[in-house]
Amino acid sequence: xxxxxxxxxxxxxxxxxxxxxxxxxxxxxxxxxxxxxxxxxxxxxxxxxxxxxxxxxxxxxxxxxxxxxxxxxxxxxxxxxxxxxxxxxxxxxxxxxxxxxxxxxxxxxxxxxxxxxxxxxxxxxxxxxxxxxxxxxxxxxxxxxxxxxxxxxxxxxxxxxxxxxxxxxx
Amino acid sequence: xxxxxxxxxxxxxxxxxxxxxxxxxxxxxxxxxxxxxxxxxxxxxxxxxxxxxxxxxxxxxxxxxxxxxxxxxxxxxxxxxxxxxxxxxxxxxxxxxxxxxxxxxxxxxxxxxxxxxxxxxxxxxxxxxxxxxxxxxxxxxxxxxxxxxxxxxxxxxxxxxxxxxxxxxx
Numbered sequence: 647x648x649x650x651x652x653x654x655x656x657x658x659x660x661x662x663x664x665x666x667x668x669x670x671x672x673x674x675x676x677x678x679x680x681x682x683x684x685x686x687x688x689x690x691x692x693x694x695x696x697x698x699x700x701x702x703x704x705x706x707x708x709x710x711x712x713x714x715x716x717x718x719x720x721x722x723x724x725x726x727x728x729x730x731x732x733x734x735x736x737x738x739x740x741x742x743x744x745x746x747x748x749x750x751x752x753x754x755x756x757x758x759x760x761x762x763x764x765x766x767x768x769x770x771x772x773x774x775x776x777x778x779x780x781x782x783x784x785x786x787x788x789x790x791x792x793x794x795x796x797x798x799x800x801x802x803x804x805x806x807x808x809x810x811x812x813x814x815x816x
Numbered sequence: 817x818x819x820x821x822x823x824x825x826x827x828x829x830x831x832x833x834x835x836x837x838x839x840x841x842x843x844x845x846x847x848x849x850x851x852x853x854x855x856x857x858x859x860x861x862x863x864x865x866x867x868x869x870x871x872x873x874x875x876x877x878x879x880x881x882x883x884x885x886x887x888x889x890x891x892x893x894x895x896x897x898x899x900x901x902x903x904x905x906x907x908x909x910x911x912x913x914x915x916x917x918x919x920x921x922x923x924x925x926x927x928x929x930x931x932x933x934x935x936x937x938x939x940x941x942x943x944x945x946x947x948x949x950x951x952x953x954x955x956x957x958x959x960x961x962x963x964x965x966x967x968x969x970x971x972x973x974x975x976x977x978x979x980x981x982x983x984x985x986x
Contacts, residue, residue: 649936727936733925736917739909747906755903755932762926766819766897767936 647725648770650816651783652717654730654742656775656792658750659707665690667708668697682793690793698735705741709749712809718752719813728753729767731779732760773812777803788812817895818940820986821953822887824900824912826945826962828920829877835860838867852963860963868905875911879919882979888922889983898923899937901949902930943982947973958982 655661662682670676672693682690697703720726728746732739739760746753759767764774765782772783775792780803789795789803806812825831832849835857840846842863852860867873890896898916902908909930916923929937934944935952942953945962950973959965959973976982 733913733928733930736910736913736925739913739930740906740911743903743906743909755906757932758903759929759931759936760903760909761929762924766929766938768938769936 649725649727649768650720650771650773651727651729651764651767651769652720653772653774653776653779653790654728654732654746655704655707656710657773657790658710658713658717658728659704659745660710661687661707662793664703664707665694665697668700668703669693672697679793684793684797686794698738701737702741704735704738705745707745710809714749716809716813717750720816721752723816724771726753727757727759727767727769729759729761729764729769729772731762731764731776733762771816773806788815819895819897819938820890820941820943821897821899821934821937821939822890823942823944823946823949823960824898824902824916825874825877827943827960828880828883828887828898829874829915830880831857831877832963834873834877835864835867838870838873839863842867849963854963854967856964868908871907872911874905874908875915877915880979884919886979886983887920890986891922893986894941896923897927897929897937897939899929899931899934899939899942901932901934901946903932941986943976958985 666677688694730742732742764779769785771786772780773788773790774780775790775795777795777800780787780789787803789800789805791805791807836847858864900912902912934949939955941956942950943958943960944950945960945965947965947970950957950959957973959970959975961975961977
């Protein structure tokens with residue numbers, strides 16, 4: 647059975663919505679999401695560093711539309727491993743595991759990997775929004791469209807913009 | 817450069833001492849460590865499940881003698897990745913990252929992997945106390961002696977009982 651490595655932030659967790667919500671709480675100004683297009687997350691969000699280190703940021707992140715049904719579908723057909731970059735922000739680690747347990751209860755703790763570098767983990771298919779993770783991956787690469795990658799060509803990746811596209815493809 | 821996968825509990829963290837200390841705080845009785853020989857950790861420690869889920873258990877674990885100097889030595893000669901089973905106990909995840917940051921500051925967040933199953937991670941050498949992790953590993957296997965594995969033969973593993981043995985060997 648093929649192993650699918652599924653990223654969290656930007657694929658299961660709608661971190662852009664969370665950044666915009668935290669920014670609104672910080673400044674009282676609700677920004678137009680369009681201004682984030684083409685920028686890296688630290689460039690797009692002036693309080694990036696403060697907010698990713700704030701308790702609750704990852705624990706309360708909104709769930710990406712369609713991801714619960716989509717991941718449940720994948721989980722019945724593939725060996726699913728959730729693979730999330732998390733060790734840079736130690737408090738995020740527990741928050742991410744609790745968040746997965748709450749929103750994706752069909753994902754077992756044996757299916758979770760939290761790391762710093764994703765190239766130490768083996769898999770056949772990778773779904774991720776960060777080109778740096780996909781670049782070094784030797785298997786099938788699926789890039790999930792997020793504002794920071796929307797303008798990039800990525801010719802060796804299949805691009806999807808929503809979970810129903812993943813379900814139709816896999 | 818060869819990649820060495822280094823386990824935490826039973827290799828970097830002296831979890832047996834922590835279990836015995838937590839049991840003493842629970843019962844007022846200090847048990848002879850010898851009674852744990854040959855038993856799995858849940859068999860050896862009546863309050864295993866309660867204590868591993870208790871906030872602070874992993875954050876305050878004693879450091880294995882010789883492991884700081886030993887790991888620093890390895891870190892200069894190999895690509896070291898700390899690989900710890902942690903996702904079964906969500907609160908342990910953050911505690912383990914903070915613990916590593918405190919006691920092993922030369923280990924970068926990019927060198928940490930917290931998982932459920934270790935066989936998804938690639939490496940050349942694995943240092944672990946749990947035969948179940950070593951069994952499926954295709955590279956060089958080093959078993960770190962702990963009471964639960966002390967009586968097992970493990971013919972395809974090199975057995976070490978202390979960090980200075982690892983340093984002499986690698």
